[in-house]
Amino acid sequence: MTSSLENKLVTIIGGSGFIGSHVAQDLLERGARLRIASRHPEQAFGLKPLANLGQLQFARCDVRKKESIAACVAGSDAVVYLVGTFGADQKALQADGAAYAAQSAADGGATAFVYMSAIGADAQKEGGYYSTKGQGEERVLAAFPKATILRPSAVAGEEEGLVPMFAQMVKSLPVIPVFGAQSKLQPVIVSDLAEAVGNALENPGKHGGKTYEAAGPVAMSMIEIYEAIAKAQRRKRTMLPMPDSVAALVAMMPMSPLNSDQLAMLKEGSAATPGAAQLDRLGVKVRPLSLFLDRWMVQYRRQGRFTGEQTAA
Numbered sequence: 001m002t003s004s005l006e007n008k009l010v011t012i013i014g015g016s017g018f019i020g021s022h023v024a025q026d027l028l029e030r031g032a033r034l035r036i037a038s039r040h041p042e043q044a045f046g047l048k049p050l051a052n053l054g055q056l057q058f059a060r061c062d063v064r065k066k067e068s069i070a071a072c073v074a075g076s077d078a079v080v081y082l083v084g085t086f087g088a089d090q091k092a093l094q095a096d097g098a099a100y101a102a103q104s105a106a107d108g109g110a111t112a113f114v115y116m117s118a119i120g121a122d123a124q125k126e127g128g129y130y131s132t133k134g135q136g137e138e139r140v141l142a143a144f145p146k147a148t149i150l151r152p153s154a155v156a157g158e159e160e161g162l163v164p165m166f167a168q169m170v171k172s173l174p175v176i177p178v179f180g181a182q183s184k185l186q187p188v189i190v191s192d193l194a195e196a197v198g199n200a201l202e203n204p205g206k207h208g209g210k211t212y213e214a215a216g217p218v219a220m221s222m223i224e225i226y227e228a229i230a231k232a233q234r235r236k237r238t239m240l241p242m243p244d245s246v247a248a249l250v251a252m253m254p255m256s257p258l259n260s261d262q263l264a265m266l267k268e269g270s271a272a273t274p275g276a277a278q279l280d281r282l283g284v285k286v287r288p289l290s291l292f293l294d295r296w297m298v299q300y301r302r303q304g305r306f307t308g309e310q311t312a313a
Contacts, residue, residue, distance in 0.1 A: 002031070003030035003031050003032070003202060004202050004203070005027065005030045005031060005032040005077075005078070005198070005201060005202055006030065006031030006032065007031060007032075007033060008032050008033065008077040008078060009032070009033045009034075009035060009075060009076050009077050009078075010027055010032045010033070010034055010035070010076065010077065010078045010079070010080065010201065011034075011035040011037055011059075011072055011073055011076040011078075011079045011080070012024060012027075012034060012035070012036055012037065012079075012080045012082065013037045013038075013061060013063065013069070013072065013073075013079065013080065013081045013082060013083060013097075013101055014037075014038060014063075014081065014082035014083035014084070014116075015034070015036035015037060015038055015041075015044055015080070015082065016036060016038035016039075016040055016041055016042075016043040016044035017038075017043075017082060018155070018157060018159070018160035018161055018190065019082055019116065019155060019190060019193065019194070020036070020038070020044070020082050021044065021046070021047065022157070022190045022191055022193070022194040023080060023082070023193075023194045023197045023198070024036065024044070024047050024050075024056075025047070025050060025194065026191070026194040026195055026197065026198045027197075027198055027201075028047070028050050028051055028055060028056070030198055030202070032055075032078075032201075033054070033055050033056075033057075034047075034051070034055065034056050034057070035057050035058070035059055035072065035076065036056070036057070036058050036059070037058075037059045037060075037061035037069075037072040037073075038058075038059075038060070038061055039060070039061065039062060039063075040060075041058035041059060041060055041061075042058070044058065045058075059071070059072045063083055063092075063093060063096075063097030063100070063101070064089070064092050064093075064096070064097065066100045066104075069097065069100045069101050069104050070100070070104045070107075073101060073104040073105055073108055073110070074104075074108055075108065076105060076108060076110050077110060077111060077112070078105075078110055078111060078112035078113065078114075078201045078204075079101055079102075079104075079105040079110055079112075079113050079114075080113075080114045080116070080197055080201070081097070081098050081101045081102070081113070081114070081115050081116065081140070082116045083097055083098070084116065084118070084133070086129055086259055086261045086262050087259070090128065090129060090132040090261075091132045091135070093132075094129075094132040094133050094135070094136045095132045095133075095135035095136040095139055096139075098115055098136040098139060098140050099136070099139035099140060099142075099143055101113075101140075102115070102139070102140040102141075102142075102143035102144040102147060103143040103144070105143075105144055106143055106144045110144075111204055112146070112148070112200070112201045112204035112208065113140065113144045113146070113147040113148070114147065114148045114149075114150060114197050114200050114201060115136060115137060115140045115147055115148070115149050115150070116150055116152070116197075117133045117134075117136065117137050117149050117150065117151045117152075117211075118130065118133050118151055118152060118270070119151045119152065119153050119213055119214075119215065119270045119271070119272070119273065120151075120265070120268060120270060121133035121134040121136075121137055121151060122134040123135045123137070123138050128260070128261045128264065129261040129264070129265070130261075130264070130265075137149050137211070141209070145208075145209055146204055146208030146209050147208065147209070148200040148201075148204070148207045148208055148209075148210060148211075148212070149210070149211040149212070150193070150196060150197065150200070150211075150212055150214050151211060151212065151213045151214060152188050152193055152213075152214035152215075153185055153186040153187060153188055153213075153214065153215045153216065153270040153271065153272070154185045154186075154187045154188070154270055155187070155188055155190050155193060156187040156188065156189055156190065156216075156289055156292070157189070157190035157191075158292070158295075158296045161190060162185075162187060162225075163187075163229070163289075163293075163296060166225060166226060166229050167229050167233070167296075167297060167300050168300070169226075170226060170229050170230045170233055170235060170237055170300070171233060171235070171300045173237070174237060174238065175237070175238045175240050176226055176230075176237055176238065176239050176240060177240050177242050178222050178223050178226060178239050178240060178241050178242060179222070179242050179247045179250075179263065179266050180222050180247070180263075180265075180266030180267050180269070181221065181222050181223045181239070181241035181242070182221050182222070182223070182241075183221065183222055183266050183267060183268065183269035183270075184219045184220065184221055184269045184270075184271040185219070185220055185221075185222070185225065185269060185270045185271065186215035186216045186217075186218065186219050186220070186270065186271050186272055187216045187220065187225070187289045188214045188215055188216045188279075188286060189216065189286070189287050189289070189291075189292065192214070192216075192279065192284055192285075192286050192287060193214050193279075195284050196212065196214055196279050196282045196284045199282045199283050199284065200212075200282060207282060210277065211276075211277065212276075212277045212278065212279060212281060212282055213272055213273060213276045213277065213278050213279075214278075214279050214286075215270075215271065215272035215278060215279075215286070216286055216287070216288055216289060217286050217287070217288050218288045218289065218290070219271050219272075220289070222266065223239050223241065225289075226239055227239065228289070228290065228293055229293065229297065232293040232294050232296070232297035233297045233300045233301050234301055234302075235301075244267065247263055247266070247267075248260075248263065251263045
């Protein structure tokens with residue numbers, strides 16, 4: 001069946017990242033022409049073998065500058081904005097840049113726009129990640145009222161995201177410090193999220209102007225996620241829940257792997273909101289993390305795929 005995106009030009013802003021590479025693969029399979037716009041577009045050159053001649057182009061983009069975004073968006077039939085950070089310049093990257101992109105898309109006659117937000121986004125919250133994501137939603141919809149907002153929980157994939165970071169800790173440490181131990185997440189598989197982006201772009205008449213949460217089918221505490229990863233690695237590990245006071249101290253330390261925004265997310269959790277529209281309304285059948293962990297964890301086992309059912313050290 002021919003996709004409505006075939007031969008249409010879709011610009012993916014932030015397309016060289018983890019989520020962007022999967023969105024690009026999904027859209028290439030639908031026959032779309034892609035423009036990967038990124039501060040470092042060369043990081044997406046690995047997509048070249050997946051594209052037909054003339055199907056893929058790259059553009060260097062600074063989302064802090066209106067003129068840079070306008071140049072990248074020019075001529076696009078649809079735009080996807082994926083830029084996000086737990087680090088510095090959150091307002092510039094997640095709100096201002098998103099607003100520039102939405103306005104440029106509207107001015108250029110694009111018919112579809114997708115903004116990648118997060119479960120818990122709220123412009124009224126005090127500063128930080130969730131606040132600027134919420135501001136981004138509001139400003140995108142003000143400029144492009146038929147935009148689709150996607151709010152994922154933690155995004156899981158084999159090569160980046162939640163799972164590899166936890167997997168490396170399980171492999172390396174006999175005792176795992178767990179922050180936000182009982183907080184619930186509903187990890188969404190990155191390819192399911194990418195499919196949702198494609199479906200939203202294919203049918204903006206149905207999905208435009210709407211907000212969808214992207215949560216996996218199973219809610220898991222942080223400890224349960226670590227335990228599932230350890231089991232898939234065939235390792236015995238001790239999980240050590242960390243008090244909030246200790247977590248706050250760690251987040252304040254220089255070079256800490258955890259900052260205050262990430263700590264807030266861990267404490268609050270990222271589970272589906274009761275009654276909120278989920279990915280099934282976008283035609284996506286979401287899959288549980290358990291379906292993938294055994295295969296993903298092969299590389300972390302002591303003897304790789306030759307590890308038996310016995311527990312590794």
